Amino acid sequence: MPDFAFGLIVAITLGSAFMVVQGKQLLYSAIALLFTFFGVAGLYIFMWADFMAAVQIVIYIGGILVLLIFGIMLTNKITSVNISHTSLQRGAGVLVALSVLSFLVVMIGRTPWLEKTALEPAQTVDGIGTLLMMKYLLPFEVASLLLLGALIGAAMLSRNVD
Amino acid sequence: MDSLQTYLFISAILFSLGLYGVITRRNGIAVLMGIELILNSANINFIAFARFGGMNLSGQVFALFVIIMAAAEAAVALAIIINIFNNLQTVNIDEAQQLKL
Amino acid sequence: MSNLQSLSLYWPELILSGTILLAIIIDIFSESQQSKKVSNWVTLGLLLTLIAVAITKHSPTTLFMDTLAFDPFASFIKSIVIVATILVIVISRNSNEFKGYHTGEYYALLAVMVFGMFLMASAIDLIMVYLSIEVVSLMSFILAGYLKNNPRSNEASLKYVIYGAFSSGIMLYGLSIIFGLTGTTNYFEIRDAVKALDGSADLALTIASVFVLAGFGYKISAVPFHFWTPDVYEGSPTPITAYLSVAPKAAGFALMIRFFNQVFVDGASLSGMGWSSTVSFSWPQLLGIISVITMSMGNLVAIQQSSVKRMLAYSSIAHAGYMLMALPTTSSEGVFGIMIYLVMYLFMNLGAFFVLIYVIEKEGGETFEHFNGLGWRMPIVGLVMTIFMFSLTGLPPTVGFIGKFYLFAAVINAGPAFYWLAFFGALNTVVSLYYYMRVVKAMYLTGEPSDVIAVPSFSMTMIFLLLAIPSVFFGIYWVPVLGWVKESLLLFVQAL
Amino acid sequence: MLINYALGILFLPLLSFIILILVGKRLPRQGDWVAIGSVLITLILSLAMFGSMLLSHDPGFSHEASIEWMDLGAFRIELGFLIDNITIVMLLVVALISTMTHVFSIKYMAGDIRYSRYYAYLGLFTFSMNGIVLANNLFSLYIFWELVGVSSYLLIGHWFEKDSAADAGKKAFLTNRVGDIGFFIGVMLIFTALGTFNYGEIFQGVAQGDMAGTLLTLAGIGLFMGAIGKSSQFPLHIWLPDAMEGPTPVSALMHAATMVAAGVFLTVRLFPIFTPEALLFIAYVGGFTAIFAATIAITQNDIKKVLAYSTVSQLGYMILAVGTGAYIAGFFHLVTHAMFKACLFYGSGSVIHAMHHALHNKHDHDTDPQDMRNMGGFKSKMPVTYWTMVVAALAISGVPLFSGFLSKDAILAGTLAFGTHHPQHFLLPIFGFGAALITAFYMFRLIFMTFHNEPKLPELYDDINESPKEMTFPLVLLSTLSVFIFYTLPYFNPLSDHGWFMELVKAKDSMVPGNPSAHEIAEGIHHSHTLTMILSTLVAALGIFLSWSVYLKKRISADAWAEKLTPYYNLSLNKYFFDENYDKYLYQPLLRLADRISFIDWELYDKYFINGFGHVTKWLSFLTGRTDYDGLDQTIVDGLGRSMSKAGSTLKEVQTGRLQNYMLFALFGVVIIVIFQSF
């Protein structure tokens, strides 16, 4: 059963991801992306990362994907039903992507990854929180600065001409 | 089934798909989607390494920062794309080619 | 050091953050469009930060639980960044490219970017590395597209953002591999873990480092990750182009120096003890080849540009190649050479761009034709531009020569295995002469002596002289620079 | 004392040169008196030296003095004088002929636009010639050797408005340089082996065997190359006839009496170091030149050309003498030849002067005043010239009682002795006697054509007048000096080749081990002396007789013979086409080669190779730029077909600034780097 669920999630993730990059219509791509994000969140859960799964859903689906769809809408006339978009240099794309993939596959198989067994924690939030407050305090603060800057910048850019 | 390598393979495929998308898609927003795939694949890696490296939460924190950053980046990128749409009436990246030799 | 203790050494950044926040607030409440107030405040804040950087002295250590290094090297890079930023702010105020835009955010964003570069200069943790690069990148994207009514500026920022996100995505994947191999994000721990790896991890290490290099290389525009550079440089507002060609590059080099000298090397190298690689793949050779390709590509393509701005963009790629030449030597001489070069490059490259800004403003264009006869019409501008061009070529007695001299010295000192690098560097110098001289040729050889002589405004003249005089003076007597760099050549490294 | 004289002799003419070249035009009479004065003093000093030589009566007399010209520690060059009997005799000859020339030129060159410069150059020449004579080492000899060439160049080109004169000057200089290169190589060979330039030290070194065998032979031949050039020996004889473009007094001075004799003088000076092989080479060159030039002289119609080829032939004689070992005989002939040949040239100058005058009066600018076919019957109009020339012609023909007989006889005896001693070299005496026969023939052909018969151009005839005193005085003096008596004193035997000359100027032994000693050579000569006398007298008589019957009595028709022997006649008339062949096979190819090399240098090497680097750089630059922008997309990715069709569209379309290409390339870069690093 978990195997089946895992397989399903993997299938959804990769299948939808394929749709994202291959889909003929932009909106379909966006919707496929939604499934990918969900799939990834599912994988996170399989990897005992409950908090991260939640973050994935909240930020990616709630934030980024919505942003993207807004973007699609803002840059196209609503009336045009199928906002099609074409691709270019596919051959080269396939070539490069496949060669990168093959390297990665070889690498994954061959490399002695650092593996340690651990028990599944009840939850990860307190661990993450501790880390953020202790070891990664500064990155945490920097992230806020980053968001501030991005906010100002994005606002500046999308503000009507002044 | 539930091994590190499995997740890594999934992430590798996702990464390659992302690369493919970034390279081949004409529409700027679609390209951004490809980039999101890449970031997600990296995140899967981090979390997988965290899980199989003895529940090392640093990986999850890393992924958290990536997600935050992705959000900020998406916001900026979309602002720029909308700007360019306002000026050029297109979001196809290959049509933005005034700057050249 | 613990987080709380770290604050005592972190007040330059605190001043900077204060500056940013105040700048935003001032901007919100300011009425005028040109926001002189904001720029004044940011300049002041940066000056304060500079002073703070200069007077914060402590033996090299790490801050914030090993996420940042505190050492003179970081302070050095920070100072360069601040100086460059202040100069760019001053020139931005004098540039008419921003007419019609609200520039309050511009200065605030610059300050944020400075903060990002501060982090880049001292990051020793992978998360910090990633975040700092992203901060700088995001701000650059916005600044490159600041002229939002200008399609060229839009296009530059679009290309920049996508290329940047793409590169950092690849880098991120590489970082994840490193994390997977070592289970940590800290440089020193990574180094120790990598040392313990056997040969079977080589492929992973290779892929990881190449992926990481994609991110770093993009920051310093090294081939083959440089492609964004010319387009972005051409489309961006010229002050930003000037800025991008200097400050993030310095920070990028700092990042690379730390990464390669701490992660892949046993750490003894920077104390002049000679080095031994902790990994078996030949990354010095890789960097060497990238360096040669970068400088050659930059120079070769620069030759055929008709726009001086684009030419300078390519030339900045070439200069990155020169600096990269000293990185594989993994010696303190190499780092020393890069540092000296960064200082020298600051003067000459900013100088060249500033003249360009002035010419765009006065002549209405940026091609070589717009420089025709400039030396006769505006003797001062012509003279300083000539100095900058000679300097960029690397001819004595200008700073460019001194910079190159130290780079070559570092390479030669590293032994015969690196001589080919010096040889290519030398050949490239000759090639570069051709296009730099084209500017000089346009300014003096084309065109006739004119009776009407234009003199730039006092402030512009001062800026020019501020850059031109050191460009010559330090070319003749560079002991002050040398002293400063020497003091700063102290990285926090943890030797094995 | 002698050294002071020598200094005076050397530098007075130089002083005159400097004065005249700087301020000559502003002096009264354009300063000719400066030149004449200086050369007169030189003559007096020479005479004084000569007198002291006669009085001291010491054949072995030799006096050397030198200064350190260069001293680098090990490498040193000294310049100095060597004064011995040969020097003194030669100095006297130079001074005498030079003085005569100066005097003769007063009227001959009167009215010339560059009168003072002419005298200046004469001074330069006299200086350099005296330098050659006085030199005690090869280096200083070489210096003056070249300076003589320059003064020759300047004087031949004196009337440079005429292209032929300018050409001739250049030709003389360059042809001489060819010889000089050989000379210089010889000098270097000797210096390398012996470490000195000084004659005495060289002789000593050779005697000690420090230099021997092939090297010495080569050095000897190299040095002799200089003589070939300067003395106009085959195959570098081509310049001398052309040099007749110069003023006739110059021809008399330089191209007959002194400068061209410098080569002979050199071989005489250096005789002790020539190996047998080198000497043989010298002998053949000289002998062949003697007969070869003589055959050309027969057919020439230009009075000066005849004399020029005759000079070449006589110089060949002298060289032949050196080659056969009778080098003192050669030197003797040099002295006697200087007198009568100068006399002949002055005579021809006198004739030309008269012709010129006459033509000028008739406003005839087309007729060649030097062509003998335009002359005839001048005997009565110009008696002094006629008689002096006859004396000189008799002398050169080797008729007894005249000086030429003495010297020629000595040479022929040497040749004959050599021939009998080495029967395989039988050609050498044949060359000698054959040349003697032809010489007599063409000299009298000249006399007869010019002075006898009916005038060819009667309308000019009335205007032909004897030349003024300034011109006839040298003629008289020199023809007087062509009489035997001046050389046989204190003996009065017209058949004796003894006399003060042979007493005082003694042959030195060769320093090359194995060469016959001077005594042995003298013995041989003595044996064949009588036979030679008879033979040479006969030969001379025969030549004169033939000439008499062809040109005066017209018993034999010259034209008919010329008709019969047309090919040979043409060969001779055209100087065996040497100039043409040199031009065709040497100069033109050289110039073409120069053009070709220049073309290669500039149009190929520089344009394509050096600039090629620039082009390659630009091309690379273009290519890099291309790949940077569209590269793979257009060429690899989308295939050739598309790029072909795209190439037709605008350039703008081709050079996209496509972002995604950039990313693709970056990825390719990553892939390549990974492959490169891992495998």
Added chain:
Amino acid sequence: MDNILSWIIWIPIIGMVAIGFVPRGQQDLIKKIAAVTTGIQLLVAVMIWITFNPTDGSFQFMERAEWIPSLGIAYILGIDGLSLPMVALNALIAFLGVFVSWNIDRAVKGYFALFLLLDTGIMGVFLSLDFFLFYVFWEVMLLPMYFLIGMWGGPQREYAAIKFFLYTLFGSVLMLIALLALYFACGKTFDMLLMMERAPFALDGVVWWGMSAIKVIWVLLFIGFAIKVPVFPFHTWLPLAHVEAPTAISVVLAGILLKLGVYGMLRINYTMLPDAVWWFAGAFAVLGMINVLWGAMCALAQKDLKKMVAYSSISHMGFLLLGMAAVIAGGAANGSNLMAAQAGINGAVFQMFNHGTISAMLFILVGVIYDQAHHRDIEGFGGLAAQMPVYSGIVALAFFAGLGLPGLSGFVSEAMCFIGAFPVFRTIVIISTIGILLNAAYFLWAFQRMFFGKLNEKYTGLVDINRRELFTVVPLLAITIFLGIYPRPFLDMIKETMNVLIDQVVIVGGIAGIF
């Protein structure tokens, strides 16, 4: 009288600054300042010449000041018998050059400022004893040269200027690499005196990629210097640069700049890498031969007088290379023929000086006719000897000097070079002697075509050489004649230094081992 060498270097800079303050429109004042400056420099040079101690072969008037101590860079000046004649020559040519430039009327201020800067650069190269300083001066020369050719030159001036610049920069960057390699090999010092002591031993036996380090450095340095000489096949910048440059600059180019290459080889290659001299001498000789013949053949084919003179420079430089090759005659392997070594090396230095005066003279004379006729086509003249007697007389002398006529200085040095090289490179020298003939051929031919024959109708209006032009030529002519007649005053000045140099090559190079 302390720091006399510094004075002689920096005097022109003072003049340059003074010119900078001259108000616009006062062209005569500018020229006068330049003349006075170079005049003072000439006087200083004369003073040095007089007070120089010829019996001492080492450096004199040494000056030493710290510059960049951490790098081992110091401001060291010194003069010996090798640099003395070059300094004197430079002072003279610069002084005359000002007068040659008198009729410059375009951007006078810039011209003379750059001219004086060039002067300083050249002087600095000859006097610096610190390799870094040497290099800086070496490069500093390029900049004014670029402008002087590019702004005041002929129709193709831009091309000529950039070509010159690229060519020489190519050489100097190679030199820079060699310089750095030597720097590290010699224990991080740029002090040439120390480098001369240490380099021959420090690099002994060092192998880089299968090649001897000494050879590699030698070749790098050689290329750098050979371009300046110029040695075939690095010579093609020269005709172009000469033809396009204004007269005074051609004069400086031919008179001094070409000597820098030779000077560099003797000063650096010969002293620091003496054992490679043995290895390279043969190539020197062969290159010398090619230079002699190639230059002469090209000169023979030229129609442009200036280009012909330019190629003749190439030919003359070939003689010099032969002389330089001769130094190995002093070694035991070649019979310890010290005579030949001395003759060759002294001859080479003497030839440097003589070619400096003679070619300068030739270029000035070309300029004189060009100023009037506005072309330099040899065929386009004819019969000028009658029209311009003084001029043609001087040209004749100059040409004779060029073709190596005894009595003029060129002969002495050429003969010395030949005599020196002969014992070792017999065949090469013999072939090279053809150059003597070819030199005579093109000079005389050109002279004939220009000055002999009927006067070209076009040129009846030409006037003879004027006083100013005479003033520029006569000193050079006087030197040429004087040294041709009595070379000793010159050779005595240099011979001790040359002996030191020969010792360095023969003894030190001999110890360090022959390849």
